[in-house]
Amino acid sequence: MVVDRFNFGLVGLGWFGKYHADVLFNLPQVNLTAVCDLKENLVSEFGEKYRVKYRYTDYMDLMENPEIQVVDVVTTEESHFEVASEALKHGKHVFIEKPITTKVSDAEALVSQARKSGLIMMVGHILRFDVRYAYLKEEIDKGNLGELIHIYCRRNSISSWFGQWVRLNTFLNTAIHDIDLILWYSKDKVERVYAEQRFFKGIRNPDVGCAILSMSKGTTCILENVWHLPDKIPFRYSHDYRLEVIGSRAAAEINVQPVLSLWTEDGMICPELFYWPRLYGNIVGALSEELRHFVHCLSTRRQSDIIKPEESIEALRVAYAIVESAETGKVVEVRK
Incomplete structure (x- = not known):
């Protein structure tokens, strides 16, 4: 069986972004291809640690990179809609941390955009x-x-x-x-x-x-x-x-x-x-299972049956x- 590998771009390298980076780096179907943050020191630190090919301080540069297939949004909450919407516009699948957005109208627009595009979008409700x-x-x-x-x-x-x-x-x-x-x-x-x-x-x-x-x-x-x-x-x-x-x-x-x-x-x-x-050096537990499930959704070309975007809106x-x-x-x- 051919196993797909997906080129991920991680946007947001703060407190939670570091856990996402570690999980993505160790998932067998993921290439952590790009990282992005407003802080140059974090971009440099994560880039070196995970041997990342592309390193950005402007997320639009990441969006315009055709090698990136998937965007993981771990930015501050008020920027979720803007970053995720741009990712969808550029034909990229999206994982976005909770809350989906900070406005219900934005959440509805984002879910509609994902549905119309045929792209996979999943919101991180880790529990x-x-x-x-x-x-x-x-x-x-x-x-x-x-x-x-x-x-x-x-x-x-x-x-x-x-x-x-x-x-x-x-x-x-x-x-x-x-x-x-x-x-x-x-x-x-x-x-x-x-x-x-x-x-x-x-x-x-x-x-x-x-x-x-x-x-x-x-x-x-x-x-x-x-x-x-x-x-x-x-x-x-x-x-x-x-x-x-x-x-x-x-x-x-x-x-x-x-x-x-x-x-x-x-x-x-x-x-x-x-x-x-950590178990033997790798992050395990709920976050790992969540991102692993998202990658499975990408591989099967199906939206998650565990957490639907509409549930995040509600x-x-x-x-x-x-x-x-x-x-x-x-x-x-x-x-x-």
Whole structure:
């Protein structure tokens, strides 16, 4: 069997871009052919480390390179639409990190553009590739939990991380992980939301957000995002997350309890072992599975059956309804 190899261009070499680069470099069907970032030092660093043929500081130069077949968009959220849209215009397949865009109208336009072009586009909702969440999805789909009654999602983070993510409202950035899970698990629509937010740090986006979501079939859901955990909690990637799903026949729970703890002179360390841990030098886990699945979609010329772009639009639509409720103090209907 002939195995296709795809020439990837990676746009965005920041905190998450480095993990994408490492995964792409080690996938057997991928050539990491080009990297791009506004910072020349990062372009040079990544170019040398991964022996990249083309190195750019202007993403349009990457788009105009006919050797690049696929663009991986790991830029800041407000530039997702512009970069991904240009990639599609230039006939390139697209992987784009969540959220798909920062405007629902842009997301709809981007998905329409991808459909009309016949190109593969996939949005990175990484929890769908975390074995714990995927296993629970299968249990729910088999009916083992029965009718879904209530879903509770907590995703709290250390205080010092907030400066890195303050550029976007927490409901659009962090909570969108859990909004997507709720939609994925329930196969239902959110009818209305009520939310509150707080600005303890006194900057433009809230550092505390809580929301209640009411589904059309009667399931109730709660979201909690707080950016005030102590910086010295033992979990290396500095989150306190929890998911509870209560059904008519059974209940399930996923939480942050570590599977490995190391006691050192500096205290307890709990390494991250689900999203991008290293095994024998290579990144494994959910991010690797996600990008591997995307490459499989490219090889088979089929859109993903695990995460459809339209589902990313719906998650964004719900997130904006939550933001509206938090800003107005009113219950908001989620309208298409």
